[in-house]
Amino acid sequence: xxxxxxxxxxxxxxxxxxVLDLSGDVVALTAALVxxxxxxxxxxxxxxxxxxxxxxxxxxxxxxxxxxxxxxxELNRTERVVIGGHLDTVPAAGNLPHRLAGDRLYGxxxxxxxxxxxxxxxxxxxxxxxxxxxxxxxxxCEEIEGKYNxxxxxxGTHPQLLQADFAILMEPSNAGVEAxxxxxxxxxxxxxxxxxxxxxxxxxxNAIHRAGEVLARLARYQPRTVEIDGLTYREGLNAVRISxxxxxxxxxxxxxxxxxxxxxxxxTAQQAQLxxxxxxxxxxxxxVEAADGALPGLGAPAVASFVRAVGTAPEPKLGxxxxxxxxxxxxxxxxxxxxxxxxxxxxxxxxxxQELRRCEATLASWLTTSTx
Numbered sequence: 001x002x003x004x005x006x007x008x009x010x011x012x013x014x015x016x017x018x019v020l021d022l023s024g025d026v027v028a029l030t031a032a033l034v035x036x037x038x039x040x041x042x043x044x045x046x047x048x049x050x051x052x053x054x055x056x057x058x059x060x061x062x063x064x065x066x067x068x069x070x071x072x073x074e075l076n077r078t079e080r081v082v083i084g085g086h087l088d089t090v091p092a093a094g095n096l097p098h099r100l101a102g103d104r105l106y107g108x109x110x111x112x113x114x115x116x117x118x119x120x121x122x123x124x125x126x127x128x129x130x131x132x133x134x135x136x137x138x139x140x141c142e143e144i145e146g147k148y149n150x151x152x153x154x155x156g157t158h159p160q161l162l163q164a165d166f167a168i169l170m171e172p173s174n175a176g177v178e179a180x181x182x183x184x185x186x187x188x189x190x191x192x193x194x195x196x197x198x199x200x201x202x203x204x205x206n207a208i209h210r211a212g213e214v215l216a217r218l219a220r221y222q223p224r225t226v227e228i229d230g231l232t233y234r235e236g237l238n239a240v241r242i243s244x245x246x247x248x249x250x251x252x253x254x255x256x257x258x259x260x261x262x263x264x265x266x267x268t269a270q271q272a273q274l275x276x277x278x279x280x281x282x283x284x285x286x287x288v289e290a291a292d293g294a295l296p297g298l299g300a301p302a303v304a305s306f307v308r309a310v311g312t313a314p315e316p317k318l319g320x321x322x323x324x325x326x327x328x329x330x331x332x333x334x335x336x337x338x339x340x341x342x343x344x345x346x347x348x349x350x351x352x353x354q355e356l357r358r359c360e361a362t363l364a365s366w367l368t369t370s371t372x
Contacts, residue, residue: 022125030118034098034107067140068150082167086142112344115351116170116337130367166302172339178317183293185261190284195253204251226264231316233264265293297332309366
């Protein structure tokens with residue numbers, strides 16, 4: 001049952017738009033954000049609400065690019081940090097509206113990543129005179145193909161808006177630092193045969209049977225573990241889909257095994273492609289999607305300062321996140337946000353109340369503590 005005082009950070013205007021109250025409690029704000037549906041490519045309402053709320057903060061310069069909102073302080077500090085998060089969620093699964101149970105706030109996107117967005121919005125409103133200039137970025141379409149990603153769009157068209165000494169992506173990380181991220185490569189291995197009637201199979205050549213060698217090579221493959229800046233990244237090469245065949249009485253002439261390669265950030269996507277070509281030498285390999293990872297960058301002064309403020313040892317990010325987009329802009333970046341990443345996209349995802357408050361307090365303290 002919802003506790004009194006939570007979920008009260010939203011009201012209706014005459015225009016029937018929800019109004020976000022950034023002065024209230026971070027838990028209430030998270031609940032309000034969860035209750036505004038924002039599945040990928042349908043973030044316009046939430047983007048409007050975020051823009052309207054930030055425009056009430058006179059210390060921020062606010063820009064909008066599609067459904068991405070960028071708000072920044074302009075205090076001429078010696079350092080600038082980007083704090084960002086995506087507004088979109090995966091499709092709903094009967095997990096709206098939010099509900100509060102004990103110290104957990106449940107609901108679509110609560111963990112991934114409206115809890116992190118709520119923390120960032122609270123900071124944007126409350127920290128009026130930070131010791132570091134801050135650029136807050138709230139972007140669209142993170143959960144679908146990269147060509148729609150709002151952060152990528154801004155990086156391509158207005159990269160100056162994202163220039164900084166350091167970036168913090170509010171991805172769920174159990175309120176601890178997850179540094180860098182793995183690169184990812186998705187590719188298809190095709191096997192070819194000759195179609196025939198299954199009653200006379202010897203006249204054909206079964207492409208699905210030929211795919212057995214592809215699976216055998218995957219089974220024999222020994223993935224690496226790679227240490228970078230004291231962090232251990234585990235690689236993986238795995239089939240994620242297999243398809244083939246046209247009818248129940250036809251010997252198939254093509255089969256396709258879709259494979260995902262997760263590789264350490266010390267390897268480029270181009271090097272990863274060369275590696276899988278070697279592993280599947282003799283087969284028809286076609287790359288579908290490739291993305292570089294991001295090195296931890298823990299040696300950068302602003303990064304080291306933030307890690308000290310969090311007070312726990314960094315962990316490697318085992319997955320791909322948009323920190324890689326900052327890395328491509330030569331901006332060191334890490335993941336830090338409330339919630340367990342293992343709960344992302346699940347029906348019962350939730351964010352712990354104490355982690356919302358901890359992230360807010362840690363970031364507020366770091367943004368207002370002298371850099372000297």
